[in-house]
Amino acid sequence: MSEKLVYKDLKEQSYIIKNTKSFEPKHIFECGQCFRWNKDENGDYIGVIKDGVLKVKKQGNDIVITGVLLDNENIEKVCNRYFDLNNDYDKIKLQLSKIDDNLKNSINYGYGIRILKQDLWETIISFIISANNNIPRIKGIIERLSKIYGKTIIWNNKEYYTFPSKEELAKATIQDLRELGLGFRDKRVYETTKIILDNKTLIEELEIEESTDVVRENLLQFPGVGPKVADCIMLFSLKKFDVFPIDVWVRRVMNDLYIKEDDEEKVNKKQIENLAKERYKELAGLAQQYLFYWRREA
């Protein structure tokens, strides 16, 4: 066991976002796009992101964010990027609401959703772990990975753990991963980590690639990344809003609302894909997220 890096006495920063109608912490953090945000005893959300630890508090119409960041990063800059604050969600919601009443209802329900821009590497591994798995267990696995292989940040006398870098995660053997509870995903995470580690510029190249199809093609080469996981990665870390990840819940809601097949298992994935592309166009990913959250929670 090697010694672990511990960060403490990092300078606390804060940032207030005024008058946001389209920023509801519960919607953002519980719509299934992220696994490292948790409600604290006051009902605020605390999350570990690549750059540090943040606490998001709702105060009337304002959002107050405090946190400690690594590498002397600026909280305003980090939040603008991570929370997609330069994007006008009021406008997007208006546009989507006009498409049909189903979408309008789902947006009324999850009005405060924003699509996060999460770290690409972390999102790849996290969604490989998500395969045929449930959210509490996914969160548990990622937390344990971070605790053992990531860096420790101490803030307000509590310990937080950053998601391991590719070099840090590469220290884990397949057996280590199995013992952490990854199940059959152990080998997939191990192999994908190796590929990314051996291909120094791959992640950076994918970050700047504009074509959704080119990025998808590349992601599909990783063990454990199929069409659904690839779409999630692109939506939740690369802001590709034109994708439409189809899982059991999305299949369910699309069948209930549009297709109305008696046996939802029989619904063709291609059929849903075409329907989404046709109806939601370049905002399919956002539509998917409102519908997913609505169907799961309501």
Added chain:
DNA sequence: ACCCAGGGTCGTC
């Protein structure tokens, strides 16, 4: 105790 499902993918036919 038993069964089922969960933000699917992979190998095989």
Added chain:
DNA sequence: GACGACCCTGGG
């Protein structure tokens, strides 16, 4: 292109 197998955990 269909079909079963796959770790593990929480809930009925």
